[in-house]
Amino acid sequence: DADVTQTPRNRITKTGKRIMLECSQTKGHDRMYWYRQDPGLGLRLIYYSFDVKDINKGEISDGYSVSRQAQAKFSLSLESAIPNQTALYFCATSDRTGIETQYFGPGTRLLVL
């Protein structure tokens, strides 16, 4: 079984709709992250959480919100989706010890019409 899972894997929605992307992990890591990936722009950090009570904005948080429901779960919401939020979204986790390598989920491909 995968250590980091994301649901849904693909989603098509319309402008103005609210959607939620979910991430779960079985690695026991405290730290979780949400990124979006656009062609040529690499991965950009949306939000991150270092434990259940800690939520921080990344470089592109406008238009997004998150919820850390438990150590293992971190959800990303688009309150009112817009077409330029069409992207590939990745969740990642890391342990606070060692070099803190980030482990990525399989990604959610989102299309906003």
Next chain:
Amino acid sequence: GQNIDQPTEMTATEGAIVQINCTYQTSGFNGLFWYQQHAGEAPTFLSYNVLDGLEEKGRFSSFLSRSKGYSYLLLKELQMKDSASYLCAVTPKAAGNKLTFGGGTRVLVKP
């Protein structure tokens, strides 16, 4: 601010060597990562450098020069399965591993 540059695309022949360069300008530095990402898949960890010098892992090696803000990933004995994007990422400070990624280098291996 953070700025990480790497070439957009490189092409090489199976069995050859390819070197992917990455330059960075960041406010603080606590390590540099290389990730491999096949099309449509998740990035996977390749290497980590925090001290100057070369780290070797089988066919892949990564080099870092902190004074020059420069790293490279060396892929030897290229195989077709090495066709992927290679992402350079810097962690700016020790408190919390927030990675800043470059745009990625797409490597195409030809027979």
